[in-house]
Amino acid sequence: MSDLAAVLGPPDPLVRNVLKRHDTLLARELDPNTNPQLERLLPDASRVVVQPLFADGIGIGAVVMEHPGKSLRIERRIVTMLGQFSSHVALALRNAGLLEQVQHLAETDPLTGVANRRLFEYTLSRELHRADRNDDCVTLVMVDVDHFKSFNDTYGHQAGDHALHAVAQALVEICREFDTVARYGGEEFAVILPGCSTKQSWAAAERLREAVWKVNVQTHITASAGISTFPNNARTRRRSSGAPMKPFTRAKPPAGTALRNHDAEVRPPRRRWGRTYAPPSITCRPCGETRPR
Template structure:
């Protein structure tokens, strides 16, 4: 059974898949015991519940790592009626139940804990001993599978993220946006793409240096993320150019978002090594499906033309593309959006 569990876990490609397998399998492996799997967050300051099974919930869903004795000491921690061992701070029941917390450790890293609870520990003093062998096998199998899954996710993120800004890279943007376009076509919804470019960036780099330039790009990226919805795709398109895709949004909504971003970027106050970097501005081009194109190449071309129109009209402004996506389209017309500040 452990071999089968390992095979199922190794076949999982996402953490939700793995925890679904765990929730089902644990009831079979450890019949009668309720339990949870908690993982440590990437920041290492929070432990969060990822899977639960059984009728009893004896642990908080979130807690600090120091609240668990197993994580503090790096070894199994057992507590229950008649035992002198201290109870973990994340345990929520009144002390009549027995429990064990076991660290999930693999590849030199502690990933979290497996927590099990026996409601009738006083009447079943051997509740843990009789399951010890199978439990250790489950912990080792689970820890290794989760470590491999985390490694694969890390490598995947590295392949789709820009290392400097942590935004999605251009390849991911193009793949995802093509899928989003097909989804919008099926649902009859619009989609907006905003292209933006940091103004005079080469001159900025020459004046303040590349480290300061990197700081500007990171702060612009952070501003984009701050103004994005969960459904939006924010990308570093290349160099000092960024792209934002807004599924389900109209041209007007795209123009309003671009103007809000323009103002937010203009308000950035950046310093580097004690030097004030001055005002940062950006130019924006907005295009939408289906008005300005039905394919990704058409939309990016329309947004790019709008961006260059914004730059040609003095920079630090927004321009939207105008056109008709039905039949033979006329050349794209560009209308600068009036600046509100």
């Protein structure tokens, strides 16, 4: 209901009137200047019946329909029937809204507002199936906030909670609409990037780490990142979904704004991230070849 209200805007005066009066109204016609939304829904309508919708004493909308016939009067039995119908509609809408709220709470991390572990695992499995079916790729980036325990000890747990929330929102803002940012646990975040290849994953992970560095809660926050791309680093759905942390754990760098993936390592910059940062070189583990990014 809130999403629909955001699209349509505030209700027309006729709807506000029936909600205020808690009673059915019959209008001869709809004035496009006074009630533009209703006129768009029922263009050139006449003898319009407006019935309010109430659930738990709260007005949530109205049922609007065109009444056949020429008289402006409406039979009592029709009003009664419309009232019963509206009660069922209001209850159904209320239950649907409550179900949506419960589902949102079940899939959202309460501290950061991003997806929780449950939604992360479901989304990862779905994206891996999609990538396997369409011969596509999907990248998983694990982002670990550096020295978070020391941050908590220095600035307090309340500042730590605020920092985690700020980091999560920074990751969400830098991601695409169809990417998924989730809190994996503690100070670790998981970012699912559908359609992101191994080559593209380096730049994507760098953008994520740069977004974290721009978070300033008491001090600048840095993060380390691990990358795993399907099907390059995991050629089966079971391997990817069954152990999403394995590539990150195997290649996880020491804290200090380093970046690694399943097959390659990015050497950390010599100077502080974000000031005089120079793109590091990449050392491929199998052949030992070093090349600039």
